Structures are given as structure tokens and as C-alpha cells.
Amino acid sequence: MSSALVQVWWGQGFGGFGGGGGAVAWFRPLLLMSKLGVFPHSSSCGGRSYDATFFSSFQSKEQVLLDMRASGGELGWLTLPLENGWEIVQTVVNGSLLYTYSVCNIESTEQDNWLRTTFIQRRPGTTRVSVELRFVVRDCNTFGGASVSCKETFNLFISEADADVGTNLRKGQFRKVATIAPDEITRGKVLKVNTETRTIGPLSSKGFYLAFQDMGACVALLSVRVYYKTCPSTVRSLAQFPETVADSLREVEGSCVEKAVSTATPKIYCTTEGEWVVPVGQCQCLPGYETTGDSCQACKPGYFKPALGNDLCRVCPDNTRPSDTGATQCECEDGYFRSASDSPTAACSAPPSAPRDLISTTLSAEGKLQLSWDPPLVTGGRADLTYSVGCELCDVSSCAACSDKIRFDPSPSELRDTVVIVADLDSHLNYTFSVEAHSGVSQFSSQRPVAAITTALDYLEPPKVTLIHLDERTPSSLSLSWALSRRPPAHITHRYELMYRRKDDEGERDVTTYTVLILEKNSVQINDLSPDTTYMFRVQALSPEGNPGSYSVEHEFHTAPLAESQIQNNSTIVMGAVVGVAVMLLIVVGVLLLRKRRLSSRGRGGPEDPYFSSDQLKPLKTYVDPHMYEDPNIAIQKFVTEIDPNFISKQKVIGVGEFGEVFRGAMRSPLRGEVAVAIKTLKPGYSEKQRQEFLSEASIMGQFSHPNIIRLEGVVTKFKHVMIVAEYMENGALDTYLRDRDGELPCYQLVGMLRGISAGMKYLSDMNYVHRDLAARNVLVNSNLECKVSDFGLSRVLEDDAEGTYTTRGGKIPIRWTAPEAIEYRKFTSASDVWSFGIVMWEVMAFGERPYWDMSNHEVMKAINEAFRLPAPMDCPSAVYQLMLQCWQHDRAHRPRFTDIVNILDKLLRNPESLKTIADFDPRISIRLPSTSGGDGTMFKSVSEWLDSIKMRQYSESFARAGVTSMDQVLGLRHEDIRNIGVRLPGHMKRIAYSILGLKDETSSLSVFAV
Structure with missing residues (x-):
């Protein structure tokens, strides 16, 4: 092309338009801008800016089959007719030839101009391709009277073939793909460049041709690019996945890298955008190998790793021999050993010496x-x-x-x-x-x-006489025996010194006279005593050497009167009879008590609450309320591990709790190395009551051990900064995580999350623990998308939301998640937790939607009492929604137990086909809310108010830029219009489209909004 043609002015180019020359003329300014390195851009496609580097921005995941701008040579495309149809124009841009096609036969009627590409090879495994067109269309109104037959669109066609047929291809062999219309039309001097991308498929032949049909438009085709997307080969969690064509959301199986194994085949999903999401399964390095980047490397000499896992190799402990490469343990040095209970990571030790x-x-x-x-x-x-x-x-x-x-x-x-x-x-x-x-x-x-x-023992003090006992008495004698403080050795014989005297009246004598007897055994009969007289006795033991022990206390005994002998004989007979009767009465009473005990034990066999079964009344471990302890510190010592504060390091503030800041940090452990943890702190200046309330949650968490319950690492209490240390959950709260990924997670993954939550709640129910505050905000998600129940602080203000709690005499409760009997009677049981789990199910399937939307607490309570239940979320499986309704039974005895819920979700996950039946969805229930309805009979006063009600406020500016400023315009939107406004995420497109459907009359056609 001559330089004279390139220098044509804007006015000349748009002046006398006629024939093919006119098309070249008005297109030349674009070529001039290209030569100068300036490319016009348009905001019609989601606000993206197209510059010289646009076409290489996705090379990492796009495989290009045809790129018109990058060809750098003659394209060889066929035109029909050969003259006065599509024209090729070329110019030099940055030292390279740029080829474009244009046509502008607006004065001639019945135009049928065709432009066909060369044969495009389809890569094996590719069933769909994307065609990206960049073009300029001239406004027909700028041509005056010549615009009678002018059009502002052109058509895209495709024809499949197994081999290049050259020129032997007819129009009838092409099928129409789409009519291409510009988003912006060029009217003045500034060219409006449009970009349109269409997906074509399914394809089955080895290749295909594209064709462009002009029927009277003034159009310049600047670029044609044909490509398909792939998920590039990658390594995730030591599992390698091959490059995969991104035709549709598909599951891809991988394999572990060398020296790594997995209990289950690792899997991952390849999205249509060429991105890897939702990895399932994890590979772990073999013993003796550690994770280094995306591979497993053998432990260096002097290091070892004893078990399967992704931990790092450790230095050989003390008193061991240096290990070889890839060692699983370090052998003890001579003279040092490990016991059977010692860990392979423990140091070797020597036996002790003598005391x-x-x-x-x-x-x-x-x-x-x-x-x-x-x-x-x-x-x-x-x-x-x-x-x-x-x-x-x-x-x-x-x-x-x-x-x-x-x-x-x-x-x-x-x-x-x-x-x-x-x-x-x-x-x-x-x-x-x-x-x-x-x-x-x-x-x-x-x-x-x-x-x-x-x-x-050369000297041993004789034992002490502890008790003197009267064995028998007569009017003239007393028979006595006594006990010792300890039994004497068999080889030692003790003698005893007995002293006795007659008890005289007080003050009768000044001198007391004793009779002393030396005895060889611990009993004696003393004769020649006076009848009916009291005598005083005391005894001491004597050692074999004659050394005396200590005297016993003085005992007094009375001799019998002269007439007592006959009385004693009669009393003996009477006492025997009495004893016999008493023994018989005791036997009868014992039999009756035993029988009554057996009968009462049978009567107590039924469960106390009809909601619980007998197996629930016998948990392996029972929760202990820490508030039962008079001193709360005892509960902390019993259930919680104290951590040395030197092992804890804070890194970043991730939130603010009720008592202080929450940090992401690290904890050093001798066995686990450095692990990420979440650290709750108690703000300075706290009272003792605040400290006890802060640590009570740790006393509760410390009693739980389950994969779906947040794990407590320990507490720091013996330090001025009190801390609770728990495992760190990378993805944070479940409701926030789901809202950020609306429509991105497959249904199967959502049901798997619910299964994990229900398993954790079953564990709590088996321990007789009632959570009282189960909600998606109190469920945390880690990097493996495992859900764990958290927040065991019971009643508290929810997220600083005045509408979040309902105040009663017993405290505050979250109305939207709480069972009716708990709201009305404060009857909290495992059955009320099941009601809350049903609300959590709804939150998960609705991707974090707020339950009951913007209804007030009083409106929620009134609706529930009138038998209203939340409708099924969009695309919710019918089986999942039916389980929600079972959880929301008004009679708590009719609700399923958590054991039943886990079994039901397990069956659904084992049979994915059961998740394909979708529950009926009525969008009008979800959007006609009292708090968002207009007062004049219309549902919404403005577009912003409508978008805010469906949680799509982020698109308010996009709607305004597109000129959609009234609800009447909203009702006229089509699916393509929503996409052109800039809504790209599938979940967001569905929500907006279904919301528009709900705003329309019930008889509106669903096909217009099919996604």
C-alpha cells in the first residue's frame, strides 16, 4: 500500500463513500493509528481494555488454533464474489505485516459477500473452540440516502471436515453460528472497535472452516482468533495432573509424585476457564523423605523421618549414630537404648547407676x-x-x-x-x-x-495396752483381757504388769493402795473380791528385758451382787431368743429390699426424653460443664494444656473478638515442628470475671477431639497476656467463604461440607453437649475445604447486629437459627441443634445467603409459627431440601437425630445420581420482602434497591453505565444483555436472571432466561 493512501484524512475517508475503495478509505485511519502504535479500545465487554499485549495475556492456558494478526503472511482466505466483495488490506506495524479484511458495498442491494478461512485443524480431545472477533462497523445513518439497503451486522458460519478440501466447499455446507452485532457503532472520527467472543461446539470432525457473510454492512474485520482453553499440567499437594482440555467442568485424576503415596486417588476439577479448583485427596512423602517444593526428597545424612507424611526431616536426636541418606530412624550409640514406649524421635538414654x-x-x-x-x-x-x-x-x-x-x-x-x-x-x-x-x-x-x-532394732518399746475388756464377773471375781496397740513379733514374749484397787468414796483416803500382778499372758481372773463393789484397773506391757511400756488408762469394773447368778442364767436365755428373732427380721427385710431394687431398675429402662434413643443415653464420654466447678481454674487445669508463651509467636491480626484481638500466628512443637495457629487474646485491663468468661470456652473446647470440631492447642494463663490457641483455618468462616465463591463449587462438594458439619454435631450430641449457636458463621473452613464446628461461647451478641438476637430473661439467642421451642420456652436440646443444622444446610446450598433475607426478627417468628419454611435455594437437590424440611419439624420428637442425618448424607454422596433431581424454585418468595418493597405498589423503587435486595450491589455502576436506570428497563433485559452489562460469573448471572423472572408475571417464558 502506498504512503499516499495511508495519509488519507478522516474527512476524505468518510466523504464520498462508494464501492470497495470507500471501504479502504474509511478504514485507513485505523491503519495509520496501528502504524503509530496506537490502538483504539472499547469498554463494551466488561470494561476490559484491549491493547497490543491483549492477545498474549492468557497464553498459559489458551491454545491458539488461528490468529489472524499473528500470521505475518498472506492469509490465503477465499472471498466470494472475487470482486466488489471482501477486500484484504495490509500495512506494516512494528516491522510486521498486518492483514485485515473490509467490505462496504452499501449502495448495491442484495449483497451476499463471503469470506472463508483456511482449514483449521482441531486438536484431539477438543470438542469446543472459542472464536474472538475484533471489528469496526460504520453507522448507516452517516451515509445519508445511500443507507437504504445498509446493514450494521454480519454473520458467522462454520463447516466441519476431516481434510482440507481446498476451494471445493459450497455455501450450503456451512451452518450458521451467530449474527454478529456491534456493541458500539462508529459515527464520527473516533473508531469504535468491538470485540465479540463466541463458543462453537460440539465439534467431531478433524477440522473446520469459518466463514463470514456480509449482506450490506460497512464493516472492517481487524482480527480473528480461534483458540481453546486448557488447564495446564500442574502439581498440587504432591499430586501431578496432566494438561486437560477445558471444555466443561470435569474431574481429573492424578498420580502421586515419586516417593509419595495416597490412600485414595487424588482428584481435581478443571473449569471451563482453564483453572484447577477443588482438589480432593493428598499425597504424602514416604518415611525417609520430606516435602521439597513439588517433590519428595530423601533426608540428608544426619537427618531422619519416621512416618508417612509431609513433615520435614529431623536432626538425629542425642546419643544416636549419624544416619544415612533417606533414614527412617537413627540407631542408638553403644550403651544407649530406647524403651518400647519411646517415640522413634526420642533421644537414646542410658540405664541409671545405683542410688x-x-x-x-x-x-x-x-x-x-x-x-x-x-x-x-x-x-x-x-x-x-x-x-x-x-x-x-x-x-x-x-x-x-x-x-x-x-x-x-x-x-x-x-x-x-x-x-x-x-x-x-x-x-x-x-x-x-x-x-x-x-x-x-x-x-x-x-x-x-x-x-x-x-x-x-536392738531396742523396741513394748506395745501399749489400748483396751481392757470384762469377760465375766461373779460376786467374788472378775475375768479380764486386753488388746495391744500392735501385735508383738513371734520370737518376742511380752509380760504384763496389772495394777488394781478398790474404788473408794471421794476423799475417804489420802493414800491409794494398789495390788500389783506380773502376768505372762494378756488375760487374768482375779478372785477374792467383794460382792457388788467397783474396782479400778490399769495394765502395762513389759519387754523381755523387763523394760516397761506406758500404762493404759484406768478402767473400772463392778463385781456382781450375791443374787445375780440366777438372774444371769435367765437373761442369757432371753437374750438368745431376742437375737434369733432379730436375725430372722434382718433376712426378711433384705429379701424385700433386693426385690424392690430389681423392680425399680426395670421401670427406669425407657429414655427420659422421647427424642433420644437408648444408645444416646450411654455416651462413651460425657461433657462436663466447667461452670460446675467452684473454682474455674480447676476446669482449666483438668481439660486444657498450658503452653509456654515462648513457643507462641503472633504474626497478623485477622479479627476482633468479644474479649480482644484475634491473631494468625505460629506455634513451635517438638513433635510437629512449627504449625499455624489462631490466637485469641484478652485485652489489657481485664477483670477476673472477664478472664474466667474468656477461658470458659477453652474449658469446653478442651473436652472435644473430633476431625470436624475445631481443635484446641492449649492456653497461656501463667503470663500477663492470657491467650487461647487453636488450630488455624485458612479459609475462615463458612458463610463468607461461600459468598465469595457463589456458583463456583459443585453440588457434590457442598453436600460433602454438610456431611462434615453433621459428623461434628453427632459427636457433640453423643457427649450430651448442646451447641445453641450453630450457624454457618460459626463453622470454619481449612485449605482442604474441611468444615469444623467452632464458637463454644454459647449466647452472645452476633456480629454487632442489633437484629441478630432476641432478648429474653435467660439471655440472647439468634432467632433466625433457633428452634421454636428454644425461642418460646428456652428448651435447648440436641433436637434444637438439628433445627439450626437445617438452617446451616440452607445457608450452604444458597452460597451464604442470609436466612429469611431482610425480614425482622418478629416477622421471622410470626412466619415460623404460621408454618412458613424457607424455600429451596436455586439448583438445590430435592433430597437435600427434603432433609432440611425434616429438620424444621415443629414437633422436636419428629426431627431426625444427627446419627440419621450423617447416614442420609453418606447415602447421597455414595450415589451422586440422587443429587441430580433439583427441587422446585420459586424466586418470588425470595425477593418479595416487606422491608424492600416500594410503598406505591411496585416491588422496588430503583435498580440499586433491587440489586441490593438480591446481594448484587457490586453491579450497580455497571447497570448505570449501560443506561439501565429504571425497573421497566430491567424487566426487558435478556440473558445476552446481562452478559454485556458485565456480569460474568455463572452464579451471579443465574441470580440476576431468576430475580428478573420473579419480577415478571407467572406466565413469563422461562426459556428467555435459561442459563
Whole structure:
């Protein structure tokens, strides 16, 4: 093309329009701008700006089959007719030839101009391709009288073939794909460049041709690009996935990288946009290998990894030999061992040496010995050190084990302290005591670490007489016996000194005279006493050497009167009869009580509450309310682990709780390394009551251990900054996570999330714990999309929302999530948690929609009492919605248990076909709300108010830019119009389209809004 043609002015180009030359003329300014490096752009497609780098912006996931601008040579496209039809125009841009096609035969009627591409090869596995067109269309009104037959559209056709047929292709072999209309028409000097992308499919032949038909428009075709998208090959969680054509949402199976395994085949989904989403399954490195980027590498020498997992290799512990490459454990050095209970990661240790400085102390007054010693010099670095004490009786020739009567306090074995008391020893005997040290590796040593000492009790104080008993009496005698404070040894014989006297009247004598008897046994009969007289007695024991013990207290006994002998005989007979009758009465009463107990146990067999079954009344573990403890600190010590604050580091503030800030941080653990944690803090200046309320949630969480319950790592209480440390959930609250991904997650994934929540609630129900505040905001999501129930602080203000709670005498409760009986009677049970779970199901299937929308609390309570129930969300499976309705039964005894809910969701997940039947959806229920309706009979006063009611406020500016400013214009929108406004996400397009459908009359056609 000559430079003279390129320099044509705008006025000349749009002046005398006629024939093909006119088309070239008005298009030349665009070529001039191209040569200068300036490209006009349009905001008609979602506000995207098209510049010189646009066509390479998605090369990482787009496979180009044809690119008109990038060809750099003669295109070889066929035109029909050969003259006065489509014309090729070329110019030099940045040193490269740029080819474009244009046609502008507006003065001639019955135009039928065709432009056909060369044969385009279809890649194997590709069933759909995208065709991107960039073009300029001239406004017919600018041509004056010549615009009678002028048009402002052209047509796109396709013809499939298994081989290149050259020019042997007729119009009748093409099928129409679409009519291409511009979003912006060029009227003045500024060219309006349009971009249109159409998806063509399904394709089955080996290739295809594209054709463009002009029927009287003034159009310039600047660029044609044909491409398809792929999800590039990738490695996720040590699972490698191949490059996959992104025709539709499809599940792709992967394989673990080398030296990694998985219990289930790893899977991931490839979206139509060429993105990988929702990975399922995880590969883990084999023992001896650690995760390094996207591969598993062998542990370096001196390091080891004992188990399957993605932990890093560890340095060999103390007292071990350096390991080889890829070691799963480190062997102990000579003389060092591990016990059977030691972890492979624990250091090796040596057996202990003998205890030191064993001494004995005689407690003669009590007949006891105290043994004490010092710990061994060598403990082997272990904390499980214990001691055992042995005892032998030794003479000149041999030793024998001590008798069983000898007592040790606290015990002769498993001693932690270095002191023991030995009791019931005999005097004048040589005892040999040995103390042996033990640890978990003592069995590996051939040496016994024993310390021994020999001692004897040369003097042992006689036992004390504790009680004197009257065995028999006559008018002239008393028979007595007595008991000792301890039983004397078998080889020692004690004698006794008995002193007695006649009890005189007070003040009768100044001197008391005793009679003293030395006895060989602990009983005596004293004769020659006066009848009906009181005598005083006291006894002391004498040692074999004659050393006296201490006297007993003085006892008094009375001799019988002279006439008592006959009375005694009669009384003996009467007492025998009385005793016999009493024994028979006791037997009868015992039989009756036993029978009554059996009958009452049968009567208590039924459940106390008809909602619970018998298996629910027998949980393996029962929740203990920490508020039952008088001192709340006891509950903390019992249920929660105290963490050293030096192991905790705060990194970033991620929220503000009721008591203080919430941080994302890290916790160092000897076994798990550094792990991410969430840290709740208590703001400075707290009171003791606030501290107890803050830690009560930890006392509750510390009792739970389940994969779908948030895990408590521990607390920091012995530090001025009190903290609760829990596992970190990367994706945050479930409701926020779902709102940010509206329409992106498949139904199967949503049901899987609900199954995890129900499993966690079943665990809580089995422990007899009632959550009271189950909602999607109180469910957290981790990086694997696992859902875990959290927030065990019971009643509290919800998200600073004055409408979020309903105040009663018992506190505040979240109305939208609470069962009717809990609102009216404050009857909180596992059945009321089931009602709340039904609301959570609705939230999940509605991608975080607010239950009951903008209705007030009083409107919600009134609607529920009038049997209103939330309608099925869009695209909700019928089986899932039916389970919601079961959870919302007004009679709590008719609601399913969490055990039933888990079983039902398991069956749905095992049979995905059951999720394809969609529940009926009535959008009018969801959008005609009292708080958003206009007061003049119309539903909404403005477009912004309507968008705000359906949670699509972010598109208000897009609607305004497109000129859609009234509700009448909204009612006239088509699906293509919604897309052109800039709504791209499938979930958002569905919500807006169905909302428009609900605004229309019931007889409106659904086909117009089919997505």
C-alpha cells in the first residue's frame, strides 16, 4: 500500500463513500493509528481494555488454533464474489505485516459477500473452540440516502471436515453460528472497535472452516482468533495432573509424585476457564523423605523421618549414630537404648547407676525404720526414674526374704521419692535393705544399680495396752483381757504388769493402795473380791528385758451382787431368743429390699426424653460443664494444656473478638515442628470475671477431639497476656467463604461440607453437649475445604447486629437459627441443634445467603409459627431440601437425630445420581420482602434497591453505565444483555436472571432466561 493512501484524512475517508475503495478509505485511519502504535479500545465487554499485549495475556492456558494478526503472511482466505466483495488490506506495524479484511458495498442491494478461512485443524480431545472477533462497523445513518439497503451486522458460519478440501466447499455446507452485532457503532472520527467472543461446539470432525457473510454492512474485520482453553499440567499437594482440555467442568485424576503415596486417588476439577479448583485427596512423602517444593526428597545424612507424611526431616536426636541418606530412624550409640514406649524421635538414654548415700533412721518409739537415699549420679537423661526396696533377714550363713507382715509406706516399688518408712519390724534381728534404681531402659542392662544397708532394732518399746475388756464377773471375781496397740513379733514374749484397787468414796483416803500382778499372758481372773463393789484397773506391757511400756488408762469394773447368778442364767436365755428373732427380721427385710431394687431398675429402662434413643443415653464420654466447678481454674487445669508463651509467636491480626484481638500466628512443637495457629487474646485491663468468661470456652473446647470440631492447642494463663490457641483455618468462616465463591463449587462438594458439619454435631450430641449457636458463621473452613464446628461461647451478641438476637430473661439467642421451642420456652436440646443444622444446610446450598433475607426478627417468628419454611435455594437437590424440611419439624420428637442425618448424607454422596433431581424454585418468595418493597405498589423503587435486595450491589455502576436506570428497563433485559452489562460469573448471572423472572408475571417464558 502506498504512503499516499495511508495519509488519507478522516474527512476524505468518510466523504464520498462508494464501492470497495470507500471501504479502504474509511478504514485507513485505523491503519495509520496501528502504524503509530496506537490502538483504539472499547469498554463494551466488561470494561476490559484491549491493547497490543491483549492477545498474549492468557497464553498459559489458551491454545491458539488461528490468529489472524499473528500470521505475518498472506492469509490465503477465499472471498466470494472475487470482486466488489471482501477486500484484504495490509500495512506494516512494528516491522510486521498486518492483514485485515473490509467490505462496504452499501449502495448495491442484495449483497451476499463471503469470506472463508483456511482449514483449521482441531486438536484431539477438543470438542469446543472459542472464536474472538475484533471489528469496526460504520453507522448507516452517516451515509445519508445511500443507507437504504445498509446493514450494521454480519454473520458467522462454520463447516466441519476431516481434510482440507481446498476451494471445493459450497455455501450450503456451512451452518450458521451467530449474527454478529456491534456493541458500539462508529459515527464520527473516533473508531469504535468491538470485540465479540463466541463458543462453537460440539465439534467431531478433524477440522473446520469459518466463514463470514456480509449482506450490506460497512464493516472492517481487524482480527480473528480461534483458540481453546486448557488447564495446564500442574502439581498440587504432591499430586501431578496432566494438561486437560477445558471444555466443561470435569474431574481429573492424578498420580502421586515419586516417593509419595495416597490412600485414595487424588482428584481435581478443571473449569471451563482453564483453572484447577477443588482438589480432593493428598499425597504424602514416604518415611525417609520430606516435602521439597513439588517433590519428595530423601533426608540428608544426619537427618531422619519416621512416618508417612509431609513433615520435614529431623536432626538425629542425642546419643544416636549419624544416619544415612533417606533414614527412617537413627540407631542408638553403644550403651544407649530406647524403651518400647519411646517415640522413634526420642533421644537414646542410658540405664541409671545405683542410688547414693543410703541411710536408715530408727524410730524406736514406733518400731519403725526410715530409709532415705540420694538419686544416682547417672540418670540416663530420663524422667521416668523409679526405685524399688527389697528386704532380707540375714544371719551368719544365709539370708532369707522378710515376712509379708512388714509394711512399707508408701510402697516397696514404683517409688518416685527417695524416702520410705518400714514398719512392723522385729527387734534383735539383722535386716538387709536394698534400693534399686529403674528406668524405661533398665531391662537392657546386665548390671543391677543397687545400694544396700544392714541394720537391726536392738531396742523396741513394748506395745501399749489400748483396751481392757470384762469377760465375766461373779460376786467374788472378775475375768479380764486386753488388746495391744500392735501385735508383738513371734520370737518376742511380752509380760504384763496389772495394777488394781478398790474404788473408794471421794476423799475417804489420802493414800491409794494398789495390788500389783506380773502376768505372762494378756488375760487374768482375779478372785477374792467383794460382792457388788467397783474396782479400778490399769495394765502395762513389759519387754523381755523387763523394760516397761506406758500404762493404759484406768478402767473400772463392778463385781456382781450375791443374787445375780440366777438372774444371769435367765437373761442369757432371753437374750438368745431376742437375737434369733432379730436375725430372722434382718433376712426378711433384705429379701424385700433386693426385690424392690430389681423392680425399680426395670421401670427406669425407657429414655427420659422421647427424642433420644437408648444408645444416646450411654455416651462413651460425657461433657462436663466447667461452670460446675467452684473454682474455674480447676476446669482449666483438668481439660486444657498450658503452653509456654515462648513457643507462641503472633504474626497478623485477622479479627476482633468479644474479649480482644484475634491473631494468625505460629506455634513451635517438638513433635510437629512449627504449625499455624489462631490466637485469641484478652485485652489489657481485664477483670477476673472477664478472664474466667474468656477461658470458659477453652474449658469446653478442651473436652472435644473430633476431625470436624475445631481443635484446641492449649492456653497461656501463667503470663500477663492470657491467650487461647487453636488450630488455624485458612479459609475462615463458612458463610463468607461461600459468598465469595457463589456458583463456583459443585453440588457434590457442598453436600460433602454438610456431611462434615453433621459428623461434628453427632459427636457433640453423643457427649450430651448442646451447641445453641450453630450457624454457618460459626463453622470454619481449612485449605482442604474441611468444615469444623467452632464458637463454644454459647449466647452472645452476633456480629454487632442489633437484629441478630432476641432478648429474653435467660439471655440472647439468634432467632433466625433457633428452634421454636428454644425461642418460646428456652428448651435447648440436641433436637434444637438439628433445627439450626437445617438452617446451616440452607445457608450452604444458597452460597451464604442470609436466612429469611431482610425480614425482622418478629416477622421471622410470626412466619415460623404460621408454618412458613424457607424455600429451596436455586439448583438445590430435592433430597437435600427434603432433609432440611425434616429438620424444621415443629414437633422436636419428629426431627431426625444427627446419627440419621450423617447416614442420609453418606447415602447421597455414595450415589451422586440422587443429587441430580433439583427441587422446585420459586424466586418470588425470595425477593418479595416487606422491608424492600416500594410503598406505591411496585416491588422496588430503583435498580440499586433491587440489586441490593438480591446481594448484587457490586453491579450497580455497571447497570448505570449501560443506561439501565429504571425497573421497566430491567424487566426487558435478556440473558445476552446481562452478559454485556458485565456480569460474568455463572452464579451471579443465574441470580440476576431468576430475580428478573420473579419480577415478571407467572406466565413469563422461562426459556428467555435459561442459563
